[in-house]
Amino acid sequence: MNHTLELLHNHTSFRSYTSQPLTQEQIDAIFQAANQTSSFSLLQAVSIIRITDPILRKKVRHLSVNQPYVEEAAEFWIFCADFNRNHQIAPEVDIEYIEFLLIGSFDAGLVAQNALTAAESMGLGGVYIGGIRANINELSDVLGLPKYVIPLVGLCIGHPSGNKPELKPRLPQSMVLFENQYQSLDQEKLAIYDETMLKYYENRPTKAPFTVKKVKGWSDHIQDHLQRSIQPQMMDYLNKQGFAKK
Numbered sequence: 001m002n003h004t005l006e007l008l009h010n011h012t013s014f015r016s017y018t019s020q021p022l023t024q025e026q027i028d029a030i031f032q033a034a035n036q037t038s039s040f041s042l043l044q045a046v047s048i049i050r051i052t053d054p055i056l057r058k059k060v061r062h063l064s065v066n067q068p069y070v071e072e073a074a075e076f077w078i079f080c081a082d083f084n085r086n087h088q089i090a091p092e093v094d095i096e097y098i099e100f101l102l103i104g105s106f107d108a109g110l111v112a113q114n115a116l117t118a119a120e121s122m123g124l125g126g127v128y129i130g131g132i133r134a135n136i137n138e139l140s141d142v143l144g145l146p147k148y149v150i151p152l153v154g155l156c157i158g159h160p161s162g163n164k165p166e167l168k169p170r171l172p173q174s175m176v177l178f179e180n181q182y183q184s185l186d187q188e189k190l191a192i193y194d195e196t197m198l199k200y201y202e203n204r205p206t207k208a209p210f211t212v213k214k215v216k217g218w219s220d221h222i223q224d225h226l227q228r229s230i231q232p233q234m235m236d237y238l239n240k241q242g243f244a245k246k
Helices: 003-009 024-035 054-063 084-089 098-121 136-143 187-202 218-228 234-240
Strands: 046-050 075-082 125-129 149-158
Touching (some): 003 098, 024 098, 054 075, 136 234
16 A cells, blocks of 8 residues: 555544644645645636634634634634636626536635645644534634635644544445445445444543544434534525525
């Protein structure tokens, strides 16, 4: 197995960091890896906001469900779908079609993944923060985001503190990789995976920086998380930013 595969196969999220900052060389290398990510038709509809001001970082932490590592990590980057730049170049083009939102969102995810992989290749750790969308209107105001720009995910990056967390079990290949046609959910395989996740959570540490121990299977986790992830204001926000009107 080569180094790249070994790195990807052993990914895990870190939520505890030392106070050691990243060097400028590391920051530039991570950005260059992210910036070289595949881009739909070279639209490059992604921007990254690096939060360096301590006061602003504290505000962003508060707006991101108050997750402490948002403030503690050496670096915190916010990845945005950005068609504002393209719109300034071609103002006659109607950006309100949902296809543009899909393009920007997909590309931003790719850029964020490359950034984390680059960081991990240097022995750094990180964790994505979807909680930046919890108060997305307020966050957009704090960041001064113009029309056609939306923040999608944050990324903590830093020098890991403590032991590497245990790998979280993923769905088996047979439940994810299909050949030629989509396959319906296999309840027997799901039950086996539920039991695997149950054992994982039973052995998971309870002290910080881990979240509260959840002794449950994956099915229960999905039921709980989908219900509390609903954000009724999201469509209004997207429309305000000029997206998904058509």
